[in-house]
Amino acid sequence: MLLKPLTDSFIRSAEFATLRDGLGRRLAVEGIAPSSFPFIAASVFNDDPRQTLVIVKNRQAMLDAVTDLCCWTDHSRVFALPAWETLPYEFVSPPENIERERITSLYRLIGGEPGIFVAPVESLVRLLPSRAFLLQKGISLEAGEDYPFDDIVHTLAAYGFTREYRVETYGQFSVKGGIIDVYLPTADNPVRLDFFGDTLETIREFDPESQISLSKLDGVTVYPRKELILSKREHKAVADELERAHSRKLQVPELAGGEKGDILHHGSIPGIEDLFPLIVDPATLLSLAREDARIIVFDPIDCAAARDAIVKTFSELYRRRHAHAYCLPPEKLIAPEAMEQARDRALDLQVFTTTPGAVQMKLRSIPNYHGKIKMVREELADRLAEDWRVYVCTGFEGQARRLYDLLSELSPSSSFEAIEPGSSLSILISPLKEGFELVEQKALVLTDHEIFGKAYRKKKHFKRKGSRPIESFLDLEIGDRVVHINHGIGFFRGIERMTASGVERDFLIIEYAGGDKLYVSLDQITMVQKFVGMDGREVRIDALGKKSAWNRIKERVQKSVEEIANELMHIYSRRRALKGYQFPPDTVWQEEFESQFEYDETPDQITAIEDIKDDMEKAEPMDRLVCGDVGFGKTEVAIRAAFKAVMAGKQVAVLVPTTVLAMQHYSTFSRRFADYPITIETVSRFRSRGEIAEAKRRLTAGSLDIIIGTHALLAKDVLIKNLGLIVIDEEQRFGVMHKEKLKKLRTQVDVVTLSATPIPRTLHMSLAGIRDLSIISTPPENRQSIETYVIEENPDIVRMAILKEIERGGQVFYVHNRVQTIDAQAAALRELVPEASSVIAHGQMPEHELEDVIIDFLARKYDILISTSIIESGLDMPNVNTIIINRADTFGLSQLYQLKGRVGRSITQAYAYLTYPRHIALSETAQKRLSVIAEYSDLGSGFKIAMKDMEIRGSGNILGREQSGNIMDVGFDLYCQMLEDAVRRLKGERPLRMFRTPxxxxxxxxxxxxxxxxxxxxxxxxxxxxxxxxxxxxxxxxxxxxxxxxxxxxxxxxxxxxxxxxxxxxxxxxxxxxxxxxxxxxxxxxxxxxxxxxxxxxxxxxxxxxxxxxxxxxxxxxxxxxxxxxxxxxxxxxxxxxx
Known part of the structure; x- marks a missing residue:
């Protein structure tokens, strides 16, 4: 809404008056920049705030349009109406986030609410439930009114909400005495309905993380969890039809591991979106909008092509499936004519002049300056001299401040963060994707896209909730392992109320080896911790009494912990006594270089950068470890340290474990240093002997600033004249001899080590004062969530998923985790998708051959990488945004989480397809694992368990493999406590223990x-x-x-x-x-x-x-x-x- 004043001045123009006169009938506006489409749509709405339907070609265009529209008008009046994003006839229902967005927008649309509703063509032409069906559901509740309590509970269950003990995410509800907690799909926060009898006394919004009430509400409307919630009668009608189809040997929807009869007993049917016309009158999106709703089509030629592609997909899949699966014909599911019906009264916004009588407007595109700030300054100075108004937009505050410092001197009336009256130059924090110029109004809108050649924007999304710490016991299930500090590891068997010494209280039951039980009074619960170990590792169960080896194990681990703490303290103290090079404070060049970073730094990044600079400016040699996942910004931290070193006249060596990583770093460093006279070279097998010899000569002469390479840089013949900084990436992957050489280098020059394996903050705190650590745990803000589908193996879905990714210019990971059958799987995949090129990668290939494959894939010579689970964790592949995991049921939870995390590394929407075999009953564990990975992107117990598994592996990388075993012996929390106590004793401090009076x-x-x-x-x-x-x-x-x-x-x-x-x-x-x-x-x-x-x-x-x-x-x-x-x-x- 920040830019709304510009729409206000446009609305007053003669150009807009011509457009206003033609609204309500078919009208084309032509010769305009695509980036101005949202501006025109927002101007139409701001002029007359009525219901407005904007049609775009696909989901990505919808997301872009929503973000841009929110810059030009009130964001609370802009709604996304995504398509179901499922292929027809595959009996797969949409992801939860799609359902949530649809239900939020649909009920506002049928309620006649004014707003801009942005829908892709698929939402327009795909049939959906009628207005009458949707209006049957929905109850309004007001504080102070009477409602039958039990009826509300039954209604929530009937609306598809799942009953839980604790409400944490959308679609859940709980009942606690006279209190009902419910998380509505249309709300940012859940609500607490507090009843006294049948009187609803208060309605309170509450925080799903802390569970504490936030504010009171006067009323709330409860809508179904999804749009296709069926009554018992409707449900039975569909189930009966499917039973008849099944008896004719046709494939019908089934639940994982279930029988056909299960359909009758579940609240939803997978793929009901393809079956609802059996019992519900279908309708088009147009029929749900108000009769006087405005319709605006962004680029009707692209939209028509998208409509034709949808028709083709439905026809092709129906032809391939209807002989052996229950399918309704396409005409029952889509209405292609809805596109022309919409255009009959639409405002068409298009670039090219093709329509007689079209309105011509002068809203033009702007050239791209590709980071040439001098050219930008000259252009803006010329415009300002001619009395133009200039609006410079970026989605990030840090970038906005840098641009203000660079450009504000061009105009004495420049403003920051707001459009001030009389200001000719405004620097604004706004995620507008691209700019344009309004010639008649003499206004120029400029964004990151034109200035730097790339678009960086914060994405609009539903409010995310942070996850709770796993230590809270809220993830404890009966049968889980727990650790009693005095008795060791056992199974949690629940809570029992008992009378002891004449007093009735609650006891936690722990079962040990041989079935022995320990009863722990819950007022001594601090003696018990949840056992957190590594996924797939066998865990010992201790015995009680004389047979117990727990104290011996604890003493052994304690001794080992004290040794590692002592060793780390000795290394730390010895390094403090050494004299290293003391780098000078930052120069003006450093500030300018850092200002060219296109993104907002995350708080963790800023902290890491400041820590490294502080270390570099000290007299003793630096040895800092920076931990963080791929894509979290570790490389930028290293680049800034390298720039600081080079500015001080020192040389920098960047050591990596593989040739592929060396190439990636060389590309990144070269791009970042392109505007500075800094020389960079790489040493790898892809360089000729002559090139390598020349690089070594320049290193010895001191004329090469930065060298990037593998362990070959540690060879005796590599002499660096003025080495000041070493950056080591993924040190744990180097061999023992190389690690020993690195240990010696640490006492001579400043060293920054980067690790893509996360470590927990508890370990960070335990090592405080003896190991310099920086943790980057916050991802960049413009990350898209990964849409995840858990599906039966289905060639049609695999084919469509691959083609969909290739058509948008992306690449695909296909994971098949058996080397013995990977060639056969690759052959089948090539036959299924002959249009796509593919290549195989697995761990049994020769190292050089595997590297060549990965490099070719990175160079986009292939569309699909068919691989085992060795997809390299340290690599950044932002162009790969679809992953298909074959036999996902055979992977562990942390494996699945890590594989899924190989995509979604950029601002592009990513997709993960987790497949399991047809007609094989999945184990309960496999079902639970798959549902966890599908439901949660960054919250829920599954995520935290997977993260803990990776963090423990990361802890082993820092402390050594032996310590990984020690962690498994006593549990992660107790290990960290022992380590912290050992460190405090070495520092002469008392261990932290909270005294509790019995x-x-x-x-x-x-x-x-x-x-x-x-x-x-x-x-x-x-x-x-x-x-x-x-x-x-x-x-x-x-x-x-x-x-x-x-x-x-x-x-x-x-x-x-x-x-x-x-x-x-x-x-x-x-x-x-x-x-x-x-x-x-x-x-x-x-x-x-x-x-x-x-x-x-x-x-x-x-x-x-x-x-x-x-x-x-x-x-x-x-x-x-x-x-x-x-x-x-x-x-x-x-x-x-x-x-």
Whole structure:
């Protein structure tokens, strides 16, 4: 909306008046730049804010149009209406995010809401449920009104919402007493419906991560989770028809591992989008819009071609499938004539002049300056001299500030971040894709695309939620492994309520070897951690009692941890004593060089860059490790360090483990340094002997600034005259001898090591002060999420997925993880898609041959790389945005996550197809694994487990392989705790241990199932209460509990009071609080922080308190005949008086 003032001035022009007069009938506007299409559409809407339907050729065009329209008008009035993005007749339903976008927009459209609805041609021509069908569903709820509570619960289930104990993502709901939590597909945050009986007292929005309420709402409308939610009658009608088709030996939808009869018992049918006309009247998108809705078509020639391609796809797939699968004919599913019906009353926006009577406008494209800032400045100076208004747009704040510094001097009335009245030059943070000029208005809109030759933009997306830490126990399932600090690794078997010493409380059950069980009171839950190890590794289960080897294992790991900590501390201390080269502070050239970076740096990148510069400017040699996934910006960090070194007259060596990586780095470095007199060369087998010899000569002479190569750079005949910085990429992949040589170099020059394997922040904290680490864990903001499909093996889907990627200029990974059959699979794939060129890669190929294949693929000589799971993790292949994983059911979760992450490395929409064999019943584990990888892109337990697996592998890379085994022996969390303790002892500090006063009161305290039914959330609250250090934290936790689950019952109120007593007593370092038949005994230890004067004053004032005549460290409290809650309240007040 930042640019809306420009549409306001355009609306007042004579050009627009001509256009306005022709709206409502078929009208063409021609001779205009494609980048101006959204501007014209937004101007039409801003002039008369009524329902407006914008038709574009495909999904990418829709995403681009939505982003641009939001720059020109109120973003809350712009809606995407994507197609289902599924192939017909394959019985696959759309991904959750597509369903969510569609349901959000469709109900606004049929409700007559004014707004701009952007739809690809496929959404226009593909039939969808009628207005009447959609309007049957949807209930409006208002605070203060009465609604039958049970009816609301039943409605949510009928609308396709899944009932969970905790609501975290779209389409879930939970019931907790009189509270219903639900995450509506149309909302950014879930809502909490708080009932008293059947009265809806309050509606509160809440944070899905913390679960805490945010704000009150007056009302909310509940729509179905997806548009094709069927009633029982409709569901049965479809199921009956499919049963009849199945009896005729036709293929019909089936659930993974299920029988045909399962259809009757599930709330949704896979691929119902291709079957709904059996029971629902179909309609077109046009019929759902208001009769007076405006229609605007972006490039009708491209849209018509897209329509024809859709018709061809439906016809071809129907011809190939209908003989052996249940298929409705294309005319039942698509309405190609909708395109012409739309154009009969549409405003056509097109580049070329082909239509008689078309309106001509002077909105022209701008030439590309390809980063030549001087030319940009000259052009803008000329325009400003001729009284033009100039608007420079970039999607990133850092870039906007750099451009303001470069351009603001051209105009004394320049403005930043806003269009100011009277300002002739405005630098704006706006993700507009491309600019254009309005000749009649003398206005120039310029973007990154024209200035730098590339478009960098932040994508518009639904609000993402951060993921919870796995340590929270919320991901704990019965049967999972847990670690008790004193007893070792066992299986979690649930929670049981038991009476011990006359007191009823909750116990966590851990089963050890031989079936022995340990019962841990949940007020001692901090002794238990969830075991986190590596995917696919066998884990030992410990024994209890005399047979236990746990203490011996723990001692062995402790000794090993102390040795590694000692070694790291020794290396760190020795390096601190060495004298290295002290680089000078940044120069003006450094600032200019960094200003040319096209993206906004992520916070982690900025921190890493600052850490490295600080290290370089110190007297001792730098040795810093930078960890982060591929594409997160590690190379840019290294490039800036290299530039700083070269500016100080030093030479730089970049060491990589493979020739392929050397080529990639050479290309990246050369592009970044193109505008500076910095010489770069690479040494690899793709260079001739003469070229390598010349490079070595120049290194020795000091005339070559940066050399990039493999371990060949470590050879004795490579002499670098003035080496100042070494950048090592993926050091763990070098051999032992090379690592030893690198160890020596670390004591002589500054070293930056890059690793694509992430490490956890817990390990980062444990190593603080003995290993210089920088972690880049935040991805660039313009990343697209990966649309993931879990499907039965189907040649038609594979063929269409490959062709779809090739047609948009991309490449494909096809993963087949058996070397023995990969040639046969490749032959079948070539026969299936003869139009595509392909090449095979696997780990048993000779190294040089494998490198050649990868390099040819990177050079785009092939469309498809048919590979085992060795697809190189360190490589950045932004042009590969479709991955097909054959037999995905045979991969581990972290393997699947890593493979899926090989695509989606750029701003292009990426797709992952995970296939499993037809007619093979998947194991429950495989089903769960596939559903996790399909549902979550960056949240949910599956993601965190996969990340933990990779992080532990990354920890092994840093600490050594032996430590990976130690981590598996005691669990990751306990290992990190031991390492941190060892480091603190070496630094002369006390290990961090939170003192907790044991409290034994003769009163029942537990959380009943009627209050919190989910064991995982129950454990979470016990653990969080145990972690409280201040009474205010206990109060906040009590408020949160009340907010989420309603007013607590008596047993929970007693638990809360006990935790307040324990927290105060722990602050005072009270040794123990014990209730017996004579009263309450408070043991005051020698380390106690009790104020003695206040204690004596309390004893003197209140006769219920007295010191033990024999044991002077014991204070007696005899409360008399008080209720449990009153007794605890008096004890709490007494302790508070001693602070």
């Amino acid at each position: 409290v034994f009161m003769k009163t029942n305290f537990f959380i009943p199932e009627t209050y919190i039914a989910d064991e995982r959330q129950k454990i979470e609250f016990y653990k969080r209460f145990e972690s409280c250090e201040l009474i205010e934290e206990v109060d906040e936790l009590e408020k949160e509990m009340t907010d989420r689950f309603g007013h607590p019952p008596g047993e929970v109120r007693i638990l809360v009071e006990l935790e307040k007593i324990r927290t105060i007593a722990s602050t005072l370092m009270v040794g123990e609080i014990l209730e017996d038949s004579r009263g309450v005994r408070i043991r005051i230890s020698g380390d106690s922080r009790i104020d003695v004067k206040r204690l004596l004053a309390l004893i003197k004032k209140d006769k219920r308190f007295s010191l033990d005549p024999v044991d002077k460290e014991v204070l007696h409290f005899r409360p008399g005949a008080l209720t449990e809650e009153k007794k605890l309240d008096e004890l709490k007040k007494c302790l508070q008086q001693m602070i």
